[in-house]
Amino acid sequence: MxxxxxxxxxxxxxxxxxxxxxxxxxxxxxxxxxxxxxxxxxxxxxxxxxxxxxxxxxxxxxxxxxxxxxxxxxxxxxxxxxxxxxxxxxxxxxxxxxxxxxxxxxxxxxxxxxxxxxxxxxxxxxxxxxMDGIYLEYTPEARILENRLLDHARYAWHVMLSWGVEVRGNLSFGNGVGSAIMHGAENRVVGNRFLGERAPIAYGLLVQGERGTAVEANLFGENTIGLVLMDSQGVLVRANRFEENGTALRITRERGENSAQVMANVFQGNLYDLLVDDPKAKAEVVGNAYDRAPGLPVPHLPTSSFALLLARQPELSLFALSPGVLLWEGAEAQVPGLRLLALADPRPTPLPRKRAAPAAPLLLGLLGGALWWRWRV
Incomplete structure (x- = not known):
């Protein structure tokens, strides 16, 4: 001693x-x-x-x-x-x-x-x-548990080239970009809170180049983008709450393809629930709850052709809440186009409408973030 x-x-x-x-x-x-x-x-x-x-x-x-x-x-x-x-x-x-x-x-x-x-x-x-609150590289089977990670210049936590990692019960708030898990496999992100990541390129969590990773029972609240899946295969997105984000869930590509199961999540008060910017993505969307779902036993489309157009023409973010776009999206939700049918949830649960997300800062964030996604590659 x-x-x-x-x-x-x-x-x-x-x-x-x-x-x-x-x-x-x-x-x-x-x-x-x-x-x-x-x-x-x-x-x-x-x-x-x-x-x-x-x-x-x-x-x-x-x-x-x-x-x-x-x-x-x-x-x-x-x-x-x-x-x-x-x-x-x-x-x-x-x-x-x-x-x-x-x-x-x-x-x-x-x-x-x-x-x-x-x-x-x-x-x-x-x-x-x-710069990053916690950074792990080539560190399999690690545990990041019950930490408070605040006001970092880039990521709250950042896991690279690792597998079997558990990230559980952490609070991430007000960081420059968000949190990220990249180029690993069989990792679990469970029961965390990703809040207030609202810079133009901010997201609650980026899952990039992962295989078989699970994102479960987390809260994504008031972020520019809640969760980004990029070039990741076999990702499970289950039992999360997406509340008052600009875009709740974005599936996009840089070099690879995406596949994901999106199940039993709650989408409430977001400007956009789902944006898929990957024409080859295989996204199974089933059994989620939405505040935009009709109160009828019919499939619900949690995205729109305008949302897809927005990914390619980010300057259109300024029109996201205009009466014309709202009418367009409302009509399309009732009669989705063939291209979007694969993203329709066959078993949606309707939710009561929550107060709208703070429109002005999130729209500005969406515009800045969309421009960055468009020109980063």
Missing amino acids: LRLQGDLQGPLVLNTPGLQVEAQGATLRGTQGHTLVLNAPGIRVRGLRVVGAGPSSDFFDPHAGVYLEGCEGCLLEGLEVEGAPTAVRLENSPGAKVRGIKARGMGEAPGVLAYRSPGVQVEGSELSGF
Whole structure:
């Protein structure tokens, strides 16, 4: 057992396997390199305040308040980190846990950065003001649980090239873009809240290049776009709530094709429930609830030809709520064109109308976002 007290100057390197460090009230300060370095298995550090680190804010090679390398099964609990480009950086540290930390960043590097560390867990922490709140790469079977991720310059959380990852119970709010899970397989995004991502190119969640990933029981509220599926196969979108978004669900393509099951979701108060900008997409849409569905046992079309046109002519966003377009969409919902029949929900549940989404900011966001989607490739 190592007890830390008072004000200490880093860097401090700990390399004793199984060492337990108690630091209630202690502060470790650093200005060069990583301030606290753990490089042996099973080390546990609790209650430490870490202030500062070296100057490097390179996204993939930043200086960190706490750096774990070869630290299998290590634990960081109840730490506070400030004034460091990255709060916690983990490499080759399978099964390490970061629990209950608080950190605010400087907007240029990730808050928690994990690389090649299978089974890492980031839980019950509050991160704000970094480039990405949490960034994982080549880190399968990781767990991102019950965190608050606020006001990051880009993503609240960002998972890359990983599989079997569980993202559960997190709150993402007011970030520059949203959250993203990319180029992995068999991942699960369950029971999260994606709220207030309303910049022109913002979305609650981007699922890109994924295979067999599930997005279930999440809340997408007041985002420019709630959920984007891009170049992803076999995605399950089930039991989510989409409330007061510009576009609730967008299926689009960059290089590949999409297939998805969209089942048992709630669409209420969105400007558009579904926009499919991929003529080859295979989307099974069944058993969802809509505030635009008729109160009759007939199929409901949660999109329109205007919505498809909007994807190709984004400047038309300004007319989205005009009387003519509303009349057009209302008529088309009753007699959908052959091209759109494949997207009709055969078993819709009607919902009462909710108050309309705040039109002006969402329309501006839709216009900016649509322009970006159009010209990004």
